Amino acid sequence: MNRRDFLKQSGCAAMGTTTLLSTLTSLGAVNGAMSHKNLSSKPSVSEDYKALVCVLLAGGIDSYNVLIPRGTTVGGDNGYNEYASTRSDLAITNASLLALNNPQCTSFRGLPCNYGAFGIHPAMTGMRDLFNAGKLAFMANIGTLVEPIMNATEFENGLKKIPEGIYSHSDQIMQWQTSVPQSRNALGVGGRIADLLNAGNVNNQISMNISLGGKNIFQTGENISEYSISNNVNPNNVGLDILPSWWSDSGLINDIRNSAIDSLVGQTYANLLQETYAGTARSAMASFEIFKEALKRVPSIATQFPNTSLGNDLAAIAKVISVRANLGAKRQIFFVTYGGWDMHDGLANGLNQRLPVVSDALKAFYDATVELGIAENVTAFTISDFARTVTSNGLGSDHAWGGNSMVIGGSVKGGKIYGAFPKMDLNASPQNISFRGNFIPAVSTDELYAEMALWYGVSPTDLCYVLPNLGNFYSYTPGNYPIGFMNFNGTTISTEDKPQSCLVY
């Protein structure tokens, strides 16, 4: 039996397979005992806790209207005018842009940043504040790549591997989550990280990977799948509803029902679809009571979150993080999705509606981590299917490729634009591959994830399990990081190599 098989089986064996709901009471007691260690939500100085929060902006955000060049020096940094000319009716006025202080955009892999002055969309004051406070970094022109593609000629000559289905929602949203753009069968980045590190959590009954967005590829690993919660973080909202109290013997009948469900899902089914259902039910039910007990200990958090779906989701994550000790979690990966970005139409209004939601919610989330004293332990980042054409279709923009992402947290070396912002004058842009304005990414998703994975505690030798293509972009040497946006002070690069071998696709 190899290690993976062992993990798979022990997941069930630890619980026994016949009594899930019926043993939960005793499990709850165990968990209660755990929490008597009196771990408060404030970490001790050396608390070994880290969390990644993946914010999926589903639909393909027009991120060239999020991060925007501002310069108007003809013959010099003339970024805004080039931007405005290409974006046509989609361009945002220069006067309304929120200026970023000295964003220090330089170059990446030999590709220039092209511009010096930048601003962000006027609806994103929270993000501007975090950037200027050094807690937010932009990745410019990042996207799915199997290997570096330096210019349109390399793209067209057929010698470089091109991601499957560029411009296709279903492919690109998947590849941003797998970082394996040459395959439609890959696991998720967060899932593979959890494969390696889940055992480090004290309590393995609750997955390291917690989702506010339901099933997703990002959190799916070989042995790990997500534990889905609702943003209504309330102990009474976890698990099966009880039978009506006005039923005579309702307690008894409740036990009878639970025990029967245990038995129905507790056996092994020869039909693998049935077994898949039963397995999902088993692992979910094994988690309910622990989760329920932990939620009873959520402290009150003063930071106000906006009452939006993303705001509520991120508030829920903050609450779960606040009871990490009760959950027995040293490492957690969260996933949240906020869609509606496929703005072929109504782009200007669409961005005006949705970008403040993102900005306000992420700002509140950062503030909550400060309040909880764990800002340095939590890193949030945005991903999306792709960026959009910089040219207009009259009302909006269409599917493109490389775009701009944000990374936020107390351990982020923020206030800086990493990567290489592409030339907005399409005729002068070696990265442009279409008359519509579609850019080959300068930075790969691999490099973004590798840097966060090293910070999170994946050892350099295990990176090839998490990111099978990483070798095409980067190899680890001490002090040399893939992009350089994380602050590794106080972080020890893990030397604990796990037995998983490199993945090859």
Added chain:
Amino acid sequence: MSFPLFAVQRLFGIRQVLTIVLLSGFLGITLFANAQEIVTFGKGNAPNVKVSASGIANQTGIRTLMSSGYLPNKNSAARLLSQATLGTTYDEIENVATLGVEKWVDQQLATPNSFNITTYLQNLHQSIVDSLKRTEPSKELTNVFLSDWHFDISWFQGSMTATDILRWRVALGLSEIFVTSRISAFDGNPYALASYYDVLLENSFTNYRTLIEKITYHPSMAVYLTFMNNHATDFNNGKQTFPDENYARELMQLFSIGLFQLNLDGTEKKDGNGKSIPTYNNNDIANLAKVFTGLSWGDSRYIGERSKDYWSYTKKLKFYAIDSSDVYIRWWVTNPNNWRIVNAHEVGAKTFLGSTIPARSVSQGELDIKDALDIIFNHPNVGPFISRRLVQRLVTSNPSPAYIQRVATIFNNNGSGVRGDLKAVIKAILTDPEARDCCNNGNTQFAGGLKEPFLRYMNLVKGLNLKSSTNVYRNSMRRAYEKTGQIPMYSPSVFNFFSPDYKPDGALKGMGKYGPEFQTLNSQTLTGYMNALNSWLINDDPIEYYGYFGNETYKPEQEPRFNFTADYPLTRNDRLTQLLDKYNLILTHGRVSEKNLAIIKKALLNIPLSLSNGVPDNDDALRRVRIAVYLIMSSPDYLINK
């Protein structure tokens, strides 16, 4: 009365005969000698035996079953109905058992569309207006506003009363392939939802070519995939804009041919290096995008005009070769030469998928759309692509390549030289040996598919025979959406609630097998479903009644509840087997295993039941029935339909 007692006795009073025939190992077939007298051959009717009539592994057997007068037993009749309807009643099971599979399918395919959702919605709207008018005379259809849930009420009404139940099942499947959704610009317009769904109902049994044309010209699709008012490449005031590519891409990727070239059996063709071969590239998209330019609202005056009212969404799109919007927008301009008149439709040849639409005058531009749909329709991928999707919706998540090939062959030619005949395709899907054979040619490991959450709800209300005394239902179906994330026309995106290519983790991981509906399943929706069952069934609240206006009189008959009284006698310890057999038949066509029936029976026996003179106490009996159905519907045997 939901389940006549005599039927139960008829079902289970024949074990002596059964045992004898069981030994013969003969096919499970019930032969009706006449309406009253039943002779049963085979195992299908035996309680706790999971083999059903369709245990036939060879085609000869199927042919015999179809054409020579032998009839399916009740389990296999129920099984057909589990694939071909939204949920079945006991009466319908008997109907299929009487008619036979092929005849039933033929009858259904011949039944005209019996319910128009838009008409019902409009009448509902009018009745609300009429009621309001009594106190507010100014009220008209145009100033009494509705919500999206008026569509849901109208949809539910149709689903509960339409006689063309196969059409209603197929249309739901089509709504998950040719997706539009209220999560869009028409989120508050029930007419947009109703009118689009009516197109699916009307064309469930027409031709695929007709269907994609109707969809292409439907305003809901045009808004959803943003080709409403799509304009030719334009250079105006120094600003250049290009045709919107959204519909061009999704029409090919999701509605017709998919990303890769396919063999007739649905497997991907490979190039010399073993790689899949893309069906199109971005140039094809940009060219096809030019085709879908010049379409605007059916009641518009010029391209670029906004929708007028609710009913703009019910009118076929209008084609504009020329953009004369300036004449209307800058109406005060006196010199006609100062108006900006440009092409609305993009002229010039358009090459995609290896075919070229010839350059033609802009006034003839609408022919581009016809040509483009013909090119797509005749692409060899369409047969296997659409066949696989429909098979997955109706029958099984992992059809064999041979099954897809048989259906795709019928798609390509219905036998009379017609391509795209959906009637023939539906019939081929439902009567295929792999659909009728219970055991997927012995490959039970991957048989069947997870019932999508919304179907479970419809199974419940149909199977438990929810009945309104006036035959009017007022059900907004909110709980189904809130707890399970699915009701019709509420997909999160054009990619549906789940992807046909979703591969679940867990036991199926690494097997290369698909489980589309598993994409909806997680720890949250798992309990969401069971807690919704708890509300519908245990708390006796199966439908969500919404008031139409303030001070409206509550109409309890429009909010019916389940009636279990016929089941009460079956809750006695000595008759529990009959209770379970009944719901095992109706809800799972006899697929709950003996082991699981024993588990459920044991649970029921432990629920106190007081008897007086041998008659169960009503409250106690009700609890046993409800828990019985709850547990059956929570069992993997029910949830995986195979």
